[in-house]
Amino acid sequence: MKRLSRRRFLTGSGAIAGAALLPGESRAAVGAAPPSYDDAIAVLYDATRCIGCRSCVRACRSFNELPPEEREIEGVAFDVPTRLSEDNWTVIQLYRQEGSDGQPAGADPRWSFVKKNCMHCNVPACVSVCPVAALQKTDAGAVVYYEDRCIGCRYCMLACPYQVPRYQWVDRMPRVRKCNWNRACVKACPVGALQEGSRAEMIAEAHRRIDESPQRYVDHVYGEHEAGGASYLILAGVSHAKLGLPSLPTRLRSTYAEPILKSIPGLIIGLGLFLGGLYRMEGRRRAVEAEREERAGKETGP
Amino acid sequence: MTTTSPQVPTIRLLFSVLVLIAVSLGVYRFYAGLGAATNLNDAFPWGLWIGFDMLCGVALAAGGFVLAGTVHIFGLKKYEPFVRPAIVTALLGYVLAIIGLLMDLGRPWAIWHPITMWQPHSVMFEVAWCVMLYTTVLFLEFLPVVFERLKLVRALRAIRRVMIVFIMMGIILSTMHQSSLGSLFVMMGHRLHGLWFTPMLPVLFLISAVAVGVAMVIFEGLLSGVIFGHRYPARLLGDLAQSLPPILGIYLGLRLMDLNARGALGLLVENSFESWAFIVENLVGAFIPGTLLLSARIRYDRSKLFWCVLAVIAGVVMNRLNVSLVGMMASSPTGYIPSWMEVLITAGVIAGGLLVLSVMIQTLPIRRTPERA
Incomplete structure (x- = not known):
């Protein structure tokens, strides 16, 4: 086997090292502040105003042409979506503390409605893990799904800390399903529990409401900082954890895998140089050995 | 000298039946959808095909x-x-891992998308590229066997000249791929049990892959000796096994250091299903065989060596299944037990692989040291 000449070896490794210095864009992203999406559209959901009428759910159904989740109760069919699913992109859930007798939220917050749907994170975990960019964050704040790109690996479902993306399990050409940020629900809300505006405005509005009636609200705007912030903001009279919303650190989800991915160019170069060097040293040793054998052969030869 | 065991035709027939069952179930899976053939659901999106076919298949390779x-x-x-x-x-x-992946992907006809649709911030993107490139490299590393069989002397000489490049690429790609399968789970701190979830997952996956790589080679060497009569000297097998105690020692040391650093040592004694799964995985799969293999009497004894490497293999299989399935149970309201169809398809995939391997061993110059060019 022919050995690499020193020059070829060095030029080769130089080219690899040069290539590794190229991605300056990704290097600049280290330590940079997460994007705020201050001017993008956000939705503020005020659980203390919500009456649980589910007009939003129906609007979502008709806008996105989703079938109802029918269940027959005493001979009458009702649309009773209880959890997010491939056809339920938003649901209203009721939290009720044991033994509470249905007093209105605010006065005695022992129960509360909560509207669940995609949070439309500023730096979404689903977007960062998708291998083919089938999920993308638009400048308008929406996290959108492109089925033409999707390969169906379902990594997004496992990475989302809110466990929002759902799958069409019984389908020959399945898609990931979730809220697409058309905000038909906002327009449908009859009591102003849902409100849309720029993210900065909505956050300011949320804090204004808390300051105005601190006894009505838990002092926390859910989605302002969770996992780097989201475009869906939730105000409530009961703690968000009780409403089934996970308490998340402000750290961006994408930063968990980032240092690992950033180490790859270094790994390739380092390992390449190490293996190349080792192979050269080995080759030299082999050559010396072969020579010695040859000499020994001559001496003992006939 | 090289006598094939008389049971081989019977076993081949049995394996062929398993393959046929798997093929028909595979057709049903594509016709009726993932949900009809598997027990996967929204709360448990990855199951046996990722946990075993993909994670274990790649580790055992x-x-x-x-x-x-x-x-x-x-x-x-x-x-x-x-x-x-x-x-x-x-x-x-x-x-086989790729076949498992094709079964598992919701839209398998789009499997080539990572080639043109880049998203380099995704570990899955790295995994996809490693699978493609390393399978190609492995094929190139395998070609000399075919050339030798077909007596293509020129092609053989040509490919040998560049073989060292493929070998280096193979090592780099494997290092990346083995570790990146662990990195996949670094995003799942909200799902994976604290005993297995750690930022160290890529390092642990790589080290355990090296250990199981050695163990598999010894295991196969011993088994093919029994089945096909090509016996490796016990001396050589034992010498190779000498590498296992240090690798397993480093592995266990890192795991304990990691648990301690994360303040998760207490989880070891919580007496839950997970804590016992973790203890069995590391005791049976790493500590016991690692300690036993320190003894020369055990290393150079074929049957004792066999049980030790089998334990190492089982340990890594348990580890991959614990990370992908057992460790995910507690966070999922539905839980997951693979459906009989998932199990049979996986069994068929393994049977198919062993069938092809057994035919290759008999028809290709695999058990022979290549002649010096």
């Missing part, structure tokens, strides 16, 4: 790069007889 590196880079030429079987097994392992 690690012998290919470990042995190629040991012999051709580190120059330990005495292990050369193991290289070809290791590479053939690795190639088969990867092909």
Whole structure:
């Protein structure tokens, strides 16, 4: 086997090292502040105003042409979506503390409605893990799904800390399903529990409401900082954890895998140089050995 | 001298039946959808096909790069007889993992998308590229066997000249791929049990892959000796097994250090299903075989060596299943037990692989040291 000449070896490794210095864009992203999406559209959901009428759910159904989740109760069919699913992109859930007798939220917050749907994170975990960019964050704040790109690996479902993306399990050409940020629900809300505006405005509005009636609200705007912030903001009279919303650190989800991915160019170069060097040293040793054998052969030869 | 065991035709028939069952179930899975054939659901999106076919298949294929590196880079030429079987097994392992992946992907016809639709911030993107590139490299590393069989002397000489490049690429790609399968789970702190979830997952996956790579090569060497009568000297197998105690020692040490650093040592004694799964995994899979293999009496005894490497293999299989399935149970309201169809398809995939391997061993010059060019 022919050995690499020193020059070829060095030029080769130089080219690899040069290539590794190229991605300056990704290097600049280290330590940079997460994007705020201050001017993008956000939705503020005020659980203390919500009456649980589910007009939003129906609007979502008709806008996105989703079938109802029918269940027959005493001979009458009702649309009773209880959890997010491939056809339920938003649901209203009721939290009720044991033994509470249905007093209105605010006065005695022992129960509360909560509207669940995609949070439309500023730096979404689903977007960062998708291998083919089938999920993308638009400048308008929406996290959108492109089925033409999707390969169906379902990594997004496992990475989302809110466990929002759902799958069409019984389908020959399945898609990931979730809220697409058309905000038909906002327009449908009859009591102003849902409100849309720029993210900065909505956050300011949320804090204004808390300051105005601190006894009505838990002092926390859910989605302002969770996992780097989201475009869906939730105000409530009961703690968000009780409403089934996970308490998340402000750290961006994408930063968990980032240092690992950033180490790859270094790994390739380092390992390449190490293996190349080792192979050269080995080759030299082999050559010396072969020579010695040859000499020994001559001496003992006939 | 080389006598094939009389049970071989019967076993081949049985395996063929398993393959046929798997093929028909595979057709049903594509016709009726994932949800009809599997027990996967929104709360448990990855199951047996990712946990076993993909994670274990790739880990068990690690012998290919470990042995190629040991012999051709580190120059330990005495292990050369193991290289070809290791590479053939690795190639088969990867092909089987890809078949498992095609079963599991919701839109398998789009599997080529990562080639053109780049998203380099995704670990899955790295995994996809590693699978593609390393399977290609393994095929190239395997070609000399075919050339030798077909007596294509020129092609053989040409490919040998560049083989060292493939071997180095193979080692780099394997290092990336084995570790990146662990990195996949670094995003799942909200789902994975604290005993297994750690930012160290990629390092742990890589080290355990190296260990199981060595163990698989020894395991196969012993087994093919019994089945096909090509016996490796016990001396050589035992010498190779000498590498296992240090690798397993480093692995266990890192795991304990990691648990301690994360303040998760207490989880070991919580007396839950997870804590026992973790203890069994590390005791049976790493601590016991690692300690036993320190003894020369055990290392150079074929049957004792067999049980030790089998334990190492079982340990890594348990580890991959614990990370992908057992460790995910508690966070999922539905839980998951694979459906009979998932199990039978996986069984068929393995049976198919063993069938191809057994035919290859008899028809291709795999158990022979390549002649010097």
